[in-house]
Amino acid sequence: MRVLDRVDQFRKELDAARAAGATVGLVPTMGALHDGHASLIRRSAAACDVTAVTVFVNPLQFAPGEDLDTYPRDLEHDVEVAAAAGAALVLAPPADDVYPGGRPDLTVRVGGHLATRLEGSSRPGHLDGVATVVAKLFNLAGPCRAYFGDKDAQQLAVVRRLAADLSFPVEVVGCPTVREVDGLALSSRNARLSATERAAATVLHRALLTGATAVTAGRCDPAYEPAHVAALMAAVVRAETLATLDYAEVVDAATFEPAATLTGDVLMVIAARVGAVRLIDNLPLIDKTEP
Numbered sequence: 001m002r003v004l005d006r007v008d009q010f011r012k013e014l015d016a017a018r019a020a021g022a023t024v025g026l027v028p029t030m031g032a033l034h035d036g037h038a039s040l041i042r043r044s045a046a047a048c049d050v051t052a053v054t055v056f057v058n059p060l061q062f063a064p065g066e067d068l069d070t071y072p073r074d075l076e077h078d079v080e081v082a083a084a085a086g087a088a089l090v091l092a093p094p095a096d097d098v099y100p101g102g103r104p105d106l107t108v109r110v111g112g113h114l115a116t117r118l119e120g121s122s123r124p125g126h127l128d129g130v131a132t133v134v135a136k137l138f139n140l141a142g143p144c145r146a147y148f149g150d151k152d153a154q155q156l157a158v159v160r161r162l163a164a165d166l167s168f169p170v171e172v173v174g175c176p177t178v179r180e181v182d183g184l185a186l187s188s189r190n191a192r193l194s195a196t197e198r199a200a201a202t203v204l205h206r207a208l209l210t211g212a213t214a215v216t217a218g219r220c221d222p223a224y225e226p227a228h229v230a231a232l233m234a235a236v237v238r239a240e241t242l243a244t245l246d247y248a249e250v251v252d253a254a255t256f257e258p259a260a261t262l263t264g265d266v267l268m269v270i271a272a273r274v275g276a277v278r279l280i281d282n283l284p285l286i287d288k289t290e291p
């Protein structure tokens, strides 16, 4: 496996791979790789001839006061995980190679409910920062499949819109969330939880399961509404003293508008702070009432 630190080398390597007939898979990450990231890399390596992993803590997607400076960084470990999962290439560029001269004047602006609700309103500028760096990575990587986790569902919805709205020659592939045995979704930020916070952090998954169970039990009841399910999820988080709820909602999986009903492509989404660590999670509602 090759490790590159320059974006122009990265572009050349992938252009050369395609010219030689290879298909390319791209796995963008911010590093501190865990088995969730590894699952994306394995998925890419199984489907594409060359899998390229990018490791870049993108300053554009952190607001002032967020955890840019304390975000975990360990390139040696990341290189080992990427190689073991089947990557052919790791790009780990310095920020001034990605953004020569500092912050770019031209960035991608996300619109619609995706921009103004949930992650969009809780973290102003975050999704614009994600869309901007992903647009750059798509331009650098060229035609490819790109693998993203369902765990960051709103980010995945933004990336799908980005690829479609700006006509990138990229097939966006969503991959299932990898969890600890107690249900906590793997996240690079979990390492910053104390032992008691780590135990409390299962509250996000517990809230989602409570919502899912209520839906299964109550879906046939016409009076049963998404807002009721959201309230049940919120109550689970409020009962956990170490957790502070940011939001719990049932949304349309593509637009992130509040779901009107509990049928169709609907997602329960949740965000909460456990100690100083902000965690997000989600679960699709499998609609058994449709054929």
Ligand code: AMP
Residues within 6 Å of the ligand: 028, 029, 030, 031, 035, 036, 037, 039, 040, 147, 148, 149, 150, 151, 152, 175, 176, 177, 178, 179, 185, 186, 187, 188
């Ligand atoms: P990050 O390094 O947090 O920016 O994540 C890089 C990619 O890994 C994103 O597409 C995430 O959605 C995905 N990812 C993060 N955690 C998980 C997980 N637990 N399971 C599956 N994918 C994940």
